[in-house]
Structure formats: C-alpha cells, structure tokens
Amino acid sequence: MSIRPVSSSIYNTTNFNNKRNQKPSFGATVKLATSVCDSISGRLVYLNEQPLKRIVELIVPELKKLDDNLRITVSGASKPPEAWDLFKKKQKGLKFDITYFDKKKFYNDIMQDPKQEVLLSENIRKALKDKDRNVLYMLGETFGVGKLYYPERGETPEGYVKNTIKLIKQFLPIMPSRLLETGGVVKNPSTGKFQFMSVGLANKKPWNIYHGIEIMPAPINVA
Numbered sequence: 001m002s003i004r005p006v007s008s009s010i011y012n013t014t015n016f017n018n019k020r021n022q023k024p025s026f027g028a029t030v031k032l033a034t035s036v037c038d039s040i041s042g043r044l045v046y047l048n049e050q051p052l053k054r055i056v057e058l059i060v061p062e063l064k065k066l067d068d069n070l071r072i073t074v075s076g077a078s079k080p081p082e083a084w085d086l087f088k089k090k091q092k093g094l095k096f097d098i099t100y101f102d103k104k105k106f107y108n109d110i111m112q113d114p115k116q117e118v119l120l121s122e123n124i125r126k127a128l129k130d131k132d133r134n135v136l137y138m139l140g141e142t143f144g145v146g147k148l149y150y151p152e153r154g155e156t157p158e159g160y161v162k163n164t165i166k167l168i169k170q171f172l173p174i175m176p177s178r179l180l181e182t183g184g185v186v187k188n189p190s191t192g193k194f195q196f197m198s199v200g201l202a203n204k205k206p207w208n209i210y211h212g213i214e215i216m217p218a219p220i221n222v223a
Contacts, residue, residue, distance in 0.1 A: 027064040029101070032056065033075035038095075040146075040213060045076025045092055051149065051157060052076060052092060058161045059094070067172070069105050073097040077146045077213055093160075095146030095210045096168065098175070103139045110139075110176050119177045123187050127194055134185050134194045143178050145171050146210035164212075171211050178211070 034047040047056050056074065063072055077095040100106035110116050111128065120128075127135040147164045149155060155163075171178075185194040 027068055028066040028070035028072055030060050030063045031071070031073045032060070033073055036075050038076055038078050040095070040210070041078035041090075043078050043090065045078050047074070047076055047094075051151065052094065055094065055149065055157045055160055058157055059164060062161060062165045063096075063168075066168070067100075069100050069102050069109075071099050071101045077148065077210070079148065091148050091150070093146060093148035093213070094164070095144055095213060097142050097144050098168075098172075099142040100139065103136065106139050107136065113173075115173060116176060119174060121181060124177075124180045127187070132194050134196060135180060138179050138185055139176075141179055143175060144210040146213035148213060167212050 032047060035044060037043070038045045045052070047053060060074070063074070066072070074094055074096055077093045079091045107128070110120075117125070124135065145164075145168050147160070147167060149157075149160050185196055187193070188195050
C-alpha cells in the first residue's frame, strides 16, 4: 500500500465534493468575549449589560446556524472618540472576528465556487491553483464584520439581529478576496511567488478592519 505525502494531499479538492452540499451536523463555533477592551474605541464594552445582553442572547443561536467550518468570536464595539460627540451617549454594538479553522476545507470550497472566478484576481486564482504557501497561509487569517446598534433610529434587538446576520451572510462569499487581495501578500515579479508585505490587514486601522463599522474619526484639534 502506498501512502501519499501530506504535502500533496492537504489541498485535494476531491475530498469534499460530496460534503460541501450536505447539511452540517453542527454549526459554527461561537465564542463570547464578554468584557474586553474594544479595539475600535479603546473602551471596555460589556456584553452582560443591556441592551447588548439581549442582542447576544438572540444572535448567538443564529450564528451557530452558519457554516460549521467557521469560528466566530463576538465582542462589543463602540465608536471611536469624535470631537463633536464627546458628551453624547456612547454608541455601542457588536463585532465578529471570523476565521475558517479548517483551511483545507476552506480552500476546497473556494476552488469549487464559480463565483470566486469573478471575485478573485487572476494572479490570486493562479497562486491558489499552484498552492503558493504564503497565499494559503492567509486563508487562516481572521477578518471582521461589525454593526453598531441604533435604538434612537427605531432599531430593535430583533431588527438588529436580522440585519447583522444578513450582513455576515453577504460578507462570507467575499471573505476570500478580503483576505487575499488586501496587499498583505504581493507577487514578486522576479520569482513569480508571493511574499508577505508590511501592508494589508495588519496595518489597517481597527475601524477599517470590521466590515460594517468603517468609521474614520474626525481629528481633534487642540487650540
């Protein structure tokens, strides 16, 4: 009996042909970060305080219905400080750090999804087919989705959950392009291989990392 080396079978698309259309036996893995310092605002946002507590109770069961290959960490979000609203009530919401924990399955799903032919550039598609190690590494990176809660605009916890789940579902198909087309890996023309660059997600401002909370705070001028 011959055994293929791991390196030649890790990203074998045939392994998941029959699995990807089956209903998963379990859903996404959801973790709550109940009291961490929000990277957007630098403030502590507690998930065990209302109204976020009620929103979390409603949204976690919906998150668990998503792709069983997803790991989602839920934490509080708040607007960064702005010169004109320092004395206003602090706007809060949730943000979701999303990653695929089985990169092999994620890779195979990308390669079998015809929509990715349009969403990914020719260079990235070729790098995926060639199994460029730096491009494959990026498939394990985390990306974020977020939404602030606006009860003053008539938004309810139920409405927030409905709109946020819709936002996440819209984001997931473009997640490969957001991970791979950010400038974090760039093709070296002399070698034809991709290399890591000191740009991309790592150097983005926190409020630009979370799709749905793309807020640029106004500069605070000190006289």
